[in-house]
Amino acid sequence: MRILLVEDEAPLRETLAARLKREGFAVDTASDGEEALFHGKEIPFDIAVVDLGLPKLSGMDVVKGLRDAGQKFPILILTARSRWQDKVEGLKHGADDYLVKPFHVEELLARINALLRRAAGWSKPSLECGPVKLDLAAQKVTINDGPTDLTSYEYKVLEYLMLHAGELVSKADLTEHIYQQDFDRDSNVLEVFVGRLRKKLDPDGSLKPIETVRGRGYRFAIPRNE
Amino acid sequence: MSATRRALSLHARQLISASLGLIAFLGLTGVALDKAFQNSLINNMQERMARYASVYWNEIELDSEGRIIKEQMDSSPDARFENFRSGLYAQIEGRGTSWQSGSVALFSLPALTPGEAGRPAQFTGPVTLRTGEDTTIKAYQYTATSEFSSSAGPVPLKLRIYEDEQEILGQIVEFRKSLWIYLVVAGLLLVLVQIVILRWSLQPLRVLEHDMQSLQTGKLQRLSNAYPLELKPISGSINALIDSERSNLEQSRNTLADLAHSLKTPLAVLQAHIENDVDNGTFRDDVAQQLMRMNDIVSYQLSRAARSGHALYSAPVDVLPHAESIVLSLEKIYKAKGIYCEFEIDAKSQFSGEPGDLQELLGNFLENAFKWADRRVLLTARPVYEPAAKRPGLYISIEDDGKGIAAEDIGKILQRGVRGDERVQGHGIGMAIVQDIINSYHGELAVDVSPELGGARFTITLPCLT
Numbered sequence: 001m002r003i004l005l006v007e008d009e010a011p012l013r014e015t016l017a018a019r020l021k022r023e024g025f026a027v028d029t030a031s032d033g034e035e036a037l038f039h040g041k042e043i044p045f046d047i048a049v050v051d052l053g054l055p056k057l058s059g060m061d062v063v064k065g066l067r068d069a070g071q072k073f074p075i076l077i078l079t080a081r082s083r084w085q086d087k088v089e090g091l092k093h094g095a096d097d098y099l100v101k102p103f104h105v106e107e108l109l110a111r112i113n114a115l116l117r118r119a120a121g122w123s124k125p126s127l128e129c130g131p132v133k134l135d136l137a138a139q140k141v142t143i144n145d146g147p148t149d150l151t152s153y154e155y156k157v158l159e160y161l162m163l164h165a166g167e168l169v170s171k172a173d174l175t176e177h178i179y180q181q182d183f184d185r186d187s188n189v190l191e192v193f194v195g196r197l198r199k200k201l202d203p204d205g206s207l208k209p210i211e212t213v214r215g216r217g218y219r220f221a222i223p224r225n226e
Numbered sequence: 227m228s229a230t231r232r233a234l235s236l237h238a239r240q241l242i243s244a245s246l247g248l249i250a251f252l253g254l255t256g257v258a259l260d261k262a263f264q265n266s267l268i269n270n271m272q273e274r275m276a277r278y279a280s281v282y283w284n285e286i287e288l289d290s291e292g293r294i295i296k297e298q299m300d301s302s303p304d305a306r307f308e309n310f311r312s313g314l315y316a317q318i319e320g321r322g323t324s325w326q327s328g329s330v331a332l333f334s335l336p337a338l339t340p341g342e343a344g345r346p347a348q349f350t351g352p353v354t355l356r357t358g359e360d361t362t363i364k365a366y367q368y369t370a371t372s373e374f375s376s377s378a379g380p381v382p383l384k385l386r387i388y389e390d391e392q393e394i395l396g397q398i399v400e401f402r403k404s405l406w407i408y409l410v411v412a413g414l415l416l417v418l419v420q421i422v423i424l425r426w427s428l429q430p431l432r433v434l435e436h437d438m439q440s441l442q443t444g445k446l447q448r449l450s451n452a453y454p455l456e457l458k459p460i461s462g463s464i465n466a467l468i469d470s471e472r473s474n475l476e477q478s479r480n481t482l483a484d485l486a487h488s489l490k491t492p493l494a495v496l497q498a499h500i501e502n503d504v505d506n507g508t509f510r511d512d513v514a515q516q517l518m519r520m521n522d523i524v525s526y527q528l529s530r531a532a533r534s535g536h537a538l539y540s541a542p543v544d545v546l547p548h549a550e551s552i553v554l555s556l557e558k559i560y561k562a563k564g565i566y567c568e569f570e571i572d573a574k575s576q577f578s579g580e581p582g583d584l585q586e587l588l589g590n591f592l593e594n595a596f597k598w599a600d601r602r603v604l605l606t607a608r609p610v611y612e613p614a615a616k617r618p619g620l621y622i623s624i625e626d627d628g629k630g631i632a633a634e635d636i637g638k639i640l641q642r643g644v645r646g647d648e649r650v651q652g653h654g655i656g657m658a659i660v661q662d663i664i665n666s667y668h669g670e671l672a673v674d675v676s677p678e679l680g681g682a683r684f685t686i687t688l689p690c691l692t
Contacts, residue, residue, distance in 0.1 A: 084552065084582075088551050088585070088589075091559070092551065092554070092555070097559050102517070114562065
């Protein structure tokens with residue numbers, strides 16, 4: 001999952017970015033409104049977390065600018081002011097949720113996961129396709145209620161594919177949304193991850209959860225349960 | 227001239243307008259009286275002349291040739307007819323005969339054109355009458371004709387009496403002199419009375435001004451109720467303003483004190499932990515918990531400090547648009563729950579207060595409802611009318627179809643006078659904020675079971691403004 005984190009307070013931005021990376025997000029940060037709008041228009045993010053009080057361009061204007069540019073990814077606003085007026089205003093201008101400062105990082109992570117799920121058309125907190133169940137909050141995958149042990153990169157690939165279950169996901173897309181900017185994109189690491197995932201999810205080859213669309217990408221083939 | 231020229235004082239306005247009215251009234255009165263006096267003088271003169279004429283007619287005796295026997299004309303109706311140039315003259319003329327009163331001397335009256343008998347007497351004037359080589363007078367003239375009979379046959383005679391206008395002009399001058407003296411004295415007296423009346427009737431305003439100065443210097447706490455009817459609304463409003471100003475001041479003082487005191491407890495907890503040097507895990511949890519608590523305290527007291535409660539002077543706020551925007555936001559946040567919020571809002575529902583306070587009320591109660599509801603939320607709002615109230619009150623209820631609130635918890639939720647940091651866990655700072663808002667508008671909050679949806683029902687009633 002690629003996330004845009006916009007926050008002008010350096011200590012908070014760095015702490016949050018580090019935590020988000022630990023949680024498996026590809027994190028891009030911006031420290032002012034103009035930078036945020038520039039990144040937001042260029043890169044296909046999965047979600048953005050935007051502080052309202054920003055230098056150069058206010059968070060509210062960033063949200064408006066992103067929506068005007070046609071960006072549809074969910075946006076969560078952070079605000080130090082808890083007045084209802086500010087909340088209503090932010091949501092009206094295109095944000096999808098708000099969080100009042102200060103907050104528990106766990107709360108922020110839960111909100112981000114919920115927004116990602118909702119944006120992909122999932123309403124329950126866990127993604128279920130046939131026997132495969134992926135718990136977004138716990139980052140755990142089970143098959144027929146039996147635990148499956150995945151590495152963090154394997155989990156990230158599966159999470160992205162399952163969020164978009166039924167849709168075609170190109171390799172470029174997958175790389176873009178999973179890796180940090182500095183990752184070597186020409187390697188065939190992705191194919192290795194997908195190969196390992198197939199073995200772990202479907203040891204006896206009966207399930208065929210991930211389909212390769214030659215020359216175009218992958219698709220999670222088991223239909224959604226909901 | 228600058229645009230902000232100082233307005234004339236009420237006193238000056240009243241005095242100027244009353245004085246102008248007085249001058250116009252007295253002036254017109256004087257002119258009317260003067261005119262009436264002149265008319266009555268002239269009427270008197272005409273009657274007098276008619277009387278003189280009848281005396282002369284009676285005196286006239288004719289000789290056999292039809293001439294006036296002058297010796298017979300010896301008793302005059304007025305002594306002035308005999309006095310030299312007295313200003314009162316009489317002449318009688320007929321065919322071949324004439325007579326003039328003794329006052330006509332050294333000059334002669336113009337000859338009379340013979341007039342036919344039986345014509346009614348004529349009174350005209352003033353006309354110019356030559357009384358010497360180069361002296362003339364202005365005089366009124368009375369002309370009458372009559373027919374006498376003599377042995378020579380009927381003799382038509384014409385009689386004319388002149389009276390100098392100086393006679394009445396003198397009286398008019400005398401009259402005017404005393405008339406205007408009286409009028410001016412009356413006018414001055416009236417102006418004096420006017421000034422006294424003005425001072426008396428504007429006295430309450432002066433008292434108000436003085437009281438306001440006393441208020442500013444602190445000699446007075448609030449305005450008394452001893453003002454006349456017209457000033458009652460003003461003094462009442464000023465008192466309301468003073469009260470709310472004072473309570474604001476008190477509130478912000480209390481807020482600061484509360485803030486300082488309530489932050490001390492979590493700080494003490496943290497300090498105790500540092501000194502006890504407990505293991506790392508608990509310490510972290512405790513710090514996090516105390517931080518959250520301090521944050522709650524700060525946001526609660528901040529919202530208290532921002533509150534105004536100036537209900538009487540704020541423009542009424544329509545409930546519907548605010549409810550709509552808040553519900554739209556909440557529907558966005560709680561999209562996954564698929565909650566359906568119904569409105570039953572009377573279009574005339576208005577909140578007399580700060581729009582921000584209404585948003586806090588609706589936002590906090592609705593968010594609670596969305597949080598606890600299973601599928602449905604019902605928002606009801608309608609105005610509350612009362613006779614003689616200046617503005618209607620407001621009834622709001624928020625219902626949901628969730629689990630509801632247990633009877634024993636309702637009391638805890640409604641606890642009054644409990645600071646935000648001491649409240650029941652789980653109902654958050656929001657409940658404390660809305661209760662504070664409702665209190666500042668002298669409203670009431672009730673919690674019970676929704677008869678329609680089965681979950682909790684929060685009912686807010688804000689009173690009418692009187």
